[in-house]
Amino acid sequence: MARYAFEHLESIGEALRRSPFGLVTDVDGTISPTAPTPQQAEVTPLCRRYLELLCQQIALVAAVSGRSAAQVAEMVDIGGMVYIGNHGLERWVNGRPELTREARGYQAMMAAALSELKPLLSMEGIIIENKGVTATIHYRRSPDPASAEKQIAETLQNSSQASKLHAMPGRMAINLLPPVATNKGTATSDLIREYGLRSGVYLGDDVTDIDAFKAIHDYPQETGFHGLAIGVISEEMPEMFTGEVDFTLNGVRDVERFLEWLSRTASQPG
Ligand SMILES: [Mg+2]
Numbered sequence: 001m002a003r004y005a006f007e008h009l010e011s012i013g014e015a016l017r018r019s020p021f022g023l024v025t026d027v028d029g030t031i032s033p034t035a036p037t038p039q040q041a042e043v044t045p046l047c048r049r050y051l052e053l054l055c056q057q058i059a060l061v062a063a064v065s066g067r068s069a070a071q072v073a074e075m076v077d078i079g080g081m082v083y084i085g086n087h088g089l090e091r092w093v094n095g096r097p098e099l100t101r102e103a104r105g106y107q108a109m110m111a112a113a114l115s116e117l118k119p120l121l122s123m124e125g126i127i128i129e130n131k132g133v134t135a136t137i138h139y140r141r142s143p144d145p146a147s148a149e150k151q152i153a154e155t156l157q158n159s160s161q162a163s164k165l166h167a168m169p170g171r172m173a174i175n176l177l178p179p180v181a182t183n184k185g186t187a188t189s190d191l192i193r194e195y196g197l198r199s200g201v202y203l204g205d206d207v208t209d210i211d212a213f214k215a216i217h218d219y220p221q222e223t224g225f226h227g228l229a230i231g232v233i234s235e236e237m238p239e240m241f242t243g244e245v246d247f248t249l250n251g252v253r254d255v256e257r258f259l260e261w262l263s264r265t266a267s268q269p270g
Contacts, residue, residue: 002231002242002243002245002246002247002248003246003247003248004247004248004249004250005230005247005248005249005254005258006249006254006257006258008247009261012228012247013265015199015226015228016199016200016201016228016262016265017199018198018199018224018226019059019198019199020058020059020060020195020196020197020198020199021058021059021060021197021198021199021200021266022058022059022060022061022062022191022192022195022197022199022200022201023054023058023060023061023062023200023201023203023262024060024062024063024064024188024191024200024201024202024203024212025051025061025062025063025064025202025203025204025255026063026064026065026184026203026204026205026206026208026209026212026232027043027063027064027065027067027072027075027076028041028065028066028067028171028205028206029171029205029206029232029234029252030203030204030205030232030252030255031043031044031047031051031063031076031203031252031255031259032044032047032075032252033251033252034171034234036140036141037127037138037141038067038127038129038136038138041075042075043075043076044252044256046256046259046260047252047255047256047259048078050256050259050260050262050263051076051078051081051259052078052079053263054259054262054263054266055078055079055080055081056080057263057266057267058266059195059196059197060082060191060195060197060200061078061080061081061082062081062082062083062084062191063076063081063082063083063084064084064088064184064187064188064212065083065084065085065087066085066086066087066131066134066136066170066175066208067085067086067131068085068086068090068097068131068132068134069083069084069085069086069090069091069092069097069098070085070092070097071085071131072084072085072092073092073095082191084184084187084191085097085131086103086131086132086133086134086177087134087168087175087177087182087183087184087187087208088100088182088183088184088185088186088187088188089102089103089133089134089177089178089180089182090103090133091187097132099133100182102178102180102181102182103133103178103180103182106133106178106180107132107133109161109164109165109178110130110132110133110134110135110165110176110178112161113135113159113161113162113164113165113176114128114130114135115161116159116160116161116162117137117155117156117159117162119155120137120151120152120155123142123148123151124142124143125139125140125141125142125143125148126138126139126141126142126148126152127141133178134175134176134177134178135175135176136170136173136174136175136176137152137173137174137176138172138173139152139172139173139174140171140172140173145172149174152174153167153174156174156176162176164179165177165178165179166178166179168207168208169207170206170207170208171205171206171207175208183208183211183212184204184208184209184211184212184215185211185212185213185214185215186211186215187212188202188212188215188216189215189219192215192219192223192225192227197225197227198224198225198226199225199226199227200216200225200227200228201216201227201228201229201230201262202215202216202227202228202229202230203230203232203249203255203258204229204230204231204232205231205232205233205234207241209231209241210241210244212229213229213231213241213244213245214244216228216229217229228246228247229244229245229246229247230245230246230247230248230249230258231244231245231247231248231249232248232249232250232251232252232254232255233248233249233250233251234250234251
């Protein structure tokens with residue numbers, strides 16, 4: 001049973017004393033409240049302020065998102081932060097998205113799948129977000145989300161192109177991904193290795209973050225790395241993943257308070 005982070009700040013602080021320390025965070029639902037459409041979502045001013053401070057204080061501050069890397073860069077836009085997009089399939093490097101090796105070559109398949117999925121757009125409240133190498137079908141604005149979800153799943157199964165892709169459920173959305181082993185978890189492990197981290201935190205609110213929670217826990221102990229998985233609980237995402245996390249926070253407001261605490265803790269001599 002995961003515990004409420006604010007009741008255990010001392011042990012969290014203890015675990016994070018090892019340097020280099022890194023923070024890897026999801027974006028939507030974690031540092032940005034859920035909005036009716038993806039375009040309307042924004043990083044809250046307080047999250048922005050503390051992430052900016054943390055960039056000066058710790059070895060790594062990274063955002064990992066299902067959005068495209070370009071969208072993450074535009075939306076977060078904090079100097080010194082690392083942006084990973086498309087569920088780990090691309091990274092923002094020198095002002096451009098760079099696909100991982102595994103992801104290259106799947107853009108044509110995704111485009112073909114999306115053209116087969118066009119009939120979905122005649123359903124009320126369905127938005128298809130084309131992110132190049134991945135796509136997300138949102139049904140948040142559907143008048144009947146449960147039946148919309150079912151209909152989307154059926155359409156995916158009946159599409160010769162989309163059925164070759166990996167369909168991953170998210171918050172009021174279904175993500176279409178290339179059938180490769182890259183995810184938020186592999187992206188997080190890569191960051192830990194690259195930055196030689198000895199401690200770190202992953203913050204996330206969604207089922208797609210579970211791979212990253214696992215990566216934080218399964219990272220080889222002999223490297224000296226010790227990480228904490230912190231789940232952001234919301235009404236939409238109840239406690240379904242609390243078995244995967246060490247601690248919980250309640251919503252984006254709590255994330256703001258946690259980042260503030262983290263920044264204050266990081267500025268104190270250990
Ligand atoms: Mg999220």
